[in-house]
Amino acid sequence: MIGIAIEALIKSALIAFVLLTAFAYLTFAERKIAALMQVRKGPNRVGPWGLLQPAADGIKLIFKEEVMPAGADKVLFFLAPILTMIPAIVIVAVIPVGPDVELFGRTIRLGISDLNVGLLYILAIASVAVYGIVLAGWSSANKYALLGGLRASAQMISYEIALGLSIIGPIMLAGTLSLQGIVQAQQSSTWYVIWQPLGAMIFLIAGLAELNRAPFDMPEAEQELTAGYFTEYSGMKFSLFFMGEYIKMVAVSAIATTLFFGGYLGPFVDKLPWLGILYFAIKTGAFLFLMIWIRLTLPRLRYDQLMAFGWKVLLPLALFNVVITAVVIVFVG
Amino acid sequence: MIPTSYYLALSVILFAIGVAGVLLRRNAIILFMAIELMLNSANLVFVAYSRQFGALDGQILVFFVMTVAAAEVAVGLALIVTIFRSKASIDVDDISMLKG
Amino acid sequence: MLPNIPELVIFLVLAVIAVAAALGMLASSNAIYSALFLVVNFGVVATFYLLLGAPFIAMAQVTVYAGAIMVLFLFVIMLLGAEKMKQTSHNLLWQKPLSIVLIVLLLSISFYVVLGQGVSVGSDLMQNASGYGSPSAIGTLLFQKYLFPFEATSILLLAAMVGAVVLTGVRRQRRRIRKSRRL
Numbered sequence: 159m160i161g162i163a164i165e166a167l168i169k170s171a172l173i174a175f176v177l178l179t180a181f182a183y184l185t186f187a188e189r190k191i192a193a194l195m196q197v198r199k200g201p202n203r204v205g206p207w208g209l210l211q212p213a214a215d216g217i218k219l220i221f222k223e224e225v226m227p228a229g230a231d232k233v234l235f236f237l238a239p240i241l242t243m244i245p246a247i248v249i250v251a252v253i254p255v256g257p258d259v260e261l262f263g264r265t266i267r268l269g270i271s272d273l274n275v276g277l278l279y280i281l282a283i284a285s286v287a288v289y290g291i292v293l294a295g296w297s298s299a300n301k302y303a304l305l306g307g308l309r310a311s312a313q314m315i316s317y318e319i320a321l322g323l324s325i326i327g328p329i330m331l332a333g334t335l336s337l338q339g340i341v342q343a344q345q346s347s348t349w350y351v352i353w354q355p356l357g358a359m360i361f362l363i364a365g366l367a368e369l370n371r372a373p374f375d376m377p378e379a380e381q382e383l384t385a386g387y388f389t390e391y392s393g394m395k396f397s398l399f400f401m402g403e404y405i406k407m408v409a410v411s412a413i414a415t416t417l418f419f420g421g422y423l424g425p426f427v428d429k430l431p432w433l434g435i436l437y438f439a440i441k442t443g444a445f446l447f448l449m450i451w452i453r454l455t456l457p458r459l460r461y462d463q464l465m466a467f468g469w470k471v472l473l474p475l476a477l478f479n480v481v482i483t484a485v486v487i488v489f490v491g
Numbered sequence: 492m493i494p495t496s497y498y499l500a501l502s503v504i505l506f507a508i509g510v511a512g513v514l515l516r517r518n519a520i521i522l523f524m525a526i527e528l529m530l531n532s533a534n535l536v537f538v539a540y541s542r543q544f545g546a547l548d549g550q551i552l553v554f555f556v557m558t559v560a561a562a563e564v565a566v567g568l569a570l571i572v573t574i575f576r577s578k579a580s581i582d583v584d585d586i587s588m589l590k591g
Numbered sequence: 592m593l594p595n596i597p598e599l600v601i602f603l604v605l606a607v608i609a610v611a612a613a614l615g616m617l618a619s620s621n622a623i624y625s626a627l628f629l630v631v632n633f634g635v636v637a638t639f640y641l642l643l644g645a646p647f648i649a650m651a652q653v654t655v656y657a658g659a660i661m662v663l664f665l666f667v668i669m670l671l672g673a674e675k676m677k678q679t680s681h682n683l684l685w686q687k688p689l690s691i692v693l694i695v696l697l698l699s700i701s702f703y704v705v706l707g708q709g710v711s712v713g714s715d716l717m718q719n720a721s722g723y724g725s726p727s728a729i730g731t732l733l734f735q736k737y738l739f740p741f742e743a744t745s746i747l748l749l750a751a752m753v754g755a756v757v758l759t760g761v762r763r764q765r766r767r768i769r770k771s772r773r774l
Contacts, residue, residue: 234623274725278650285658289630292662296623296669304669311666315659335726493602496705498639501606503701505632507694508613514690520622520668524629527660528613531636534652542643547732550648550724554733557655558744562751564660568667569758575671 161264169270173250181404182212188450195454222393227299230390234297239391239398242290246405249283252276253412254338256422256434268422268435272338277329280413281322284368288314290402291370295387306386309461310370316468317367317374320360323476327357327483328417341421351418356479358418360472362448365410367468369403372453374464411445412438498539505532519571519581523564530560602642609635622668630661644724 186201186208193200201208226235256268273279288311295307328350329335332343344350351358367374388399415421419441422434459467505528512525534553541549575581612635615628633656640649733741 231623234627273646275646275650278647278654278726282650282653282658285654285662288658288662289665292665292669293623293627296665308666308669311662315662315666318658493598493642497602497606498643499705500702501609501639503698503705504610505613507698507701508610508617510697511690511694512617514694515687516617518622520664521616521625524616524625524664527656528616528629528632531633531656534648535636535639538640538643538645538648541645545723547724547728548736550645550729551732551737553645553648554651554729555737555740555744557651558748561655561660562747564663565751565755566758568663569755572667572671573758581671 165264165266166270170251173270174247177247177250177405177408178401180408181401182216184404184407184446185215185400186212187446188453191447191450192454195451216397219393219397222396224393224395225390227390229299231297231299234293235390236395238290238294238297239395239402240290241293242287242402243398243405245283245287245290246402246409249280249287249406249409250412252279252337253409253416254341254421255412255438257427257431259431267338268431269338272336274334274336276337277325277335277340281318281325284321285318287368287406290399291387294391294399298387298390300390303387303389306389310387313370313374313464313468314368316465317364317472320468320472320476321364321368323473323480324357324360324364325417326480327354330480330483330487337416337421341416341423344420345423349418349420349423354418354479354483356475357483358414360476360479361414361418362445364468364472364476365414366449366452367464369406369410369449371403371407371449373456373458375458407446407449408442411442411449414445415441495539495543498535502532502535502539505529505535517582517584519574519583519586522583523567523571527560527564530556605635605638609639623665626661626664626668629664630657633657633661646724647726647729648724 189211190200190208192198201211204210204214226232251270252273254267254269254272258265258267260266291310291314292307295303295305295310298304328340331347331350331353332340334340334343340350347353388396391399415438421441422438424433424437427434427437509525509527509529509532512528513522516522516525534556537549537553537556539549541547571581574586578585609632612628612632616625616632619625619628633652637649637652637657640646640652
C-alpha cells in the first residue's frame with residue numbers, strides 16, 4: 159500500500175517537473191520557430207544559442223511588481239491564475255506515456271493512473287478549466303478583461319461539445335474509456351487516425367479552440383481587447399496564466415497522440431519498453447510544432463465566425479462522424 | 492465502509508439548506524441555485540441507496556436527474572435573461588404582474 | 592458494524608466542507624460567490640460518488656454540473672451584471688420567521704426518519720460484482736432496461752434547447768422593441 163503511494167508520488171513529481179520544463183522550453187521553441195519562419199534570429203543572447211532564455215524570463219517575471227487593480231475582487235483575482243494552472247497539470251494524470259516496465263523488480267506503469275473512466279476524467283477536467291479564465295476576467299474589474307472572459311467561456315463551452323463528440327470515435331473502436339486500453343487497441347488495428355481522419359481533425363480544431371490558441375485566440379485578441387482576461391495581471395500571476403496555456407498545449411497534444419496516433423506505440427516497443435517514452439515525446443512534439451506553425455500561419459477569426467463555425471460546421475460534422483463510425487462498426491465489424 | 496444513513500443525514504441537511512435558499516432569498520438566480528442544490532442532495536441519496544442494494548438503477552436515475560437539471564437550467568436561465576431585459580431586475584418579488 | 596476511523600474522518604471532513612459550501616451559497620450577498628460555493632459543493636458531492644463506487648456518475652457530475660450548468664450560471668450573472676442585486680423584499684415580513692420554522696420542522700422530521708432506520712451498510716454485493724459502477728455496466732443497463740426513458744430525455748433536451756432559443760431569440764426581441772416604440 160505504502161509502496162504504491164510512494165510510486166504514485168514519485169511519478170506525479172516527475173510528470174510535474176517534465177511539464178514545467180516542457181513549458182519553459184516550449185516558449186523558447188515557439189520564439190525560435192517564429193524567428194525561423196520570419197527570417198529573424200530569435201533569442202540568442204542568454205547562454206549558447208539563447209538556450210538559457212527561459213530561465214532569464216522566469217527570473218524577470220518573479221521580480222516584477224504585482225499590480226492589484228483598484229476595485230478588483232481580491233480573493234478571486236488571486237485565485238483565478240491558480241484555477242487555470244491546476245486543471246492543466248492534473249489532466250495528464252491519466253495519459254500513459256509508455257508500456258509497463260520492470261524497474262528494481264517492480265512492474266511500473268508509465269503514467270500516473272489508468273482509470274476505467276479515463277476519458278470522462280479528461281472531459282470533466284477540461285470542462286472545469288474554464289473557471290480560471292472567467293473569474294480572471296470578472297475579478298479584474300476591467301471591461302476588456304470581462305469581455306475576454308465572457309468570450310472565452312462561450313467559446314470553450316461551444317467547442318467542448320465538438321471535442322467530446324470527436325473522441326467518441328476512438329471510444330467506439332476500442333470499446334473502452336481507459337486510455338491505456340485505447341492505446342493497446344491501436345496495437346492490433348492501426349493508428350486510429352486512419353479510421354477516424356475526420357474525428358482527429360475535429361479534435362485538433364476543437365482542441366485549439368479550447369486552448370484559446372491562434373487562430374481562435376479571440377479571448378485575448380490584442381487589437382480588440384488589449385490582452386483579454388489577463389489584461390490586469392502582472393508578474394508571477396501573469397506567468398501562471400502563461401504557464402497554464404502552454405501546459406494545456408502539451409496536454410492536448412499528448413491526448414491527441416494517445417487517441418489518434420497510437421500513443422507510445424512504435425517499432426520495437428514490445429522489446430524495449432523504454433522506447434515508448436521516446437516515441438510518445440516525438441509524437442507530442444510534432445503536435446506542438448504543428449500548433450506553433452498554425453499560430454504563425456493563420457490570421458485570427460472574427461468572433462461571430464468562430465461561433466458559427468463551432469455550432470454550424472464542427473458540431474454537425476462531429477455528429478456525422480459518430481453516426482458513420484457506429485454504422486460501420488455494426489455492419490462491417 | 493460509511494453507513495448509508497450517514498449519507499442520508501448529510502443529504503437531508505443539504506436539502507434543508509436548499510429549501511432555505513428558496514424560501515429566504517429573493518434573487519431569482521440564487522433561488523435557482525438552491526433548487527440545483529436540492530436536486531443534488533436527492534442524487535446523493537440515490538447513489539447511496541444504489542450502493543446499499545447493490546443495484547445500479549439508482550445511478551441511472553441520477554443520470555436522468557442530471558439531464559433534467561441541465562434542461563431546466565437552460566430554459567430557466569433563458570427566462571431570467573428575458574425577464575431581466577424587460578424589468579431590469581431579477582428579484583422574484585418584482586415579477587408580480589401578469590403583463591410584462 | 593461501524594466504519595473504521597480514517598474513512599470516518601474523510602467522510603466527516605468532506606461533509607463539513609459540503610455543508611459549509613452550501614451555507615456559503617445561501618448567505619453570500621454576491622451571486623458570483625454563491626455560484627462558486629455551489630461549485631465547491633458539487634465537487635465534494637462528486638467525491639462522495641467516488642467513495643460510493645460510482646466513478647461514472649462522479650465524472651458526469653463534474654462535467655455536467657460544475658463544467659456546464661454552473662458555468663452557464665456564471666455566464667448569465669456576468670452578462671446581466673447581476674452579481675450584487677439588492678434584496679428589495681419588503682412585502683414578505685411575516686413569511687420569513689414562518690419559513691425558518693418550517694425548515695426546522697423539515698429537518699427534524701427527516702432526521703427522525705433517517706435515524707430511525709438504524710445504521711446499515713447494505714449488502715456485500717458491491718464487492719462481489721467487480722464491474723459495479725463501471726461505464727460498461729451503466730451503459731448496459733441504460734441501453735437495455737432504461738432505453739425508453741433514455742430516448743425520452745433526448746426529446747426533453749431538444750425541447751429545452753428550442754425553448755431557450757425561442758425565449759432569448761434576437762428576432763423576437765426586435766419585434767417587441769418595435770412594437771413598444773409604436774405604442
